[in-house]
Amino acid sequence: MAIIIDGKALAKKIRENLKIECDELKEKGINPKLAVIMVGDNQASKVYVKNKSKACNEVGIEYEEYLLKEDTKQEELLDLIEKLNKDKSVNGILLQSPIPKHLNINEAFKTITYLKDVDGFTPSSVGKLCIGEDTFVSCTPLGVIKMFEEYDIDLNGKDVVILGRSNIVGKPLIQCCLQKNATVTTCHSKTNNLKEHTKRADVIISAIGRPKFVTEDMVKDGVVIIDVGINRDENGKLVGDVDFENVEKKASYITPVPGGVGPMTIAMLMNNVIKATKEQYKEKTF
């Protein structure tokens, strides 16, 4: 039986510590604020954004939401980002993805000023991560690394197999795991003989968005399983990418869905807002 990695409890502990840091900033007259931009009417995004606003409330971070219409023009979106870049009361800017297809999301991310890049999606943040400099790291990968640290899961020399190559999760995770001295393999929809890779993995991090994709026969005994997936099964129940019930029997550690990576992602966003605020006031206050 595997040890269940309790992301919910760890995220709560992190939020409590961040609240102390947030209160300290407030005593100095600094009120951390996150601005969230959503374009269009994506139901899943609405749920994520609501959870982000709840977490801000708990930590004491001010929260401001900009809901743009589905037919928003690229120029309007970039103008809003520029305005928020200049607004000294805003410490973090988050553009919730996905956005409508007629808009260029990479151009929009690029427009966010580095010091407010709490999602770690700008080219500056991504580049700094690649060369091992301190930077804003994308929230889900950062949350996964915090879980490894909390549970003393050492990646040194381990075979880590990442399923999925998205800019948000898969690609930054490669860098995060490399920094921990893992041997990293990234698998995706065009990978041949997927099972050959997963079978020899010491650690599998799945971020592909398909329910019950990772099955018992694909993993070796003692594997560490991190399930980043957030899917609905045929009954509308929230499930990850992993067939939890059966894979758990072979794993040494496993994250549940819900209550695993999800709450950690949001806690890391809070972490990045506090980090951004501190960086912005470094010269004046700290």
Ligand code: GUN
């Ligand atoms: N959509 C799904 N996950 C994320 C995330 O971590 N950040 C943003 N901005 N959008 C997302």
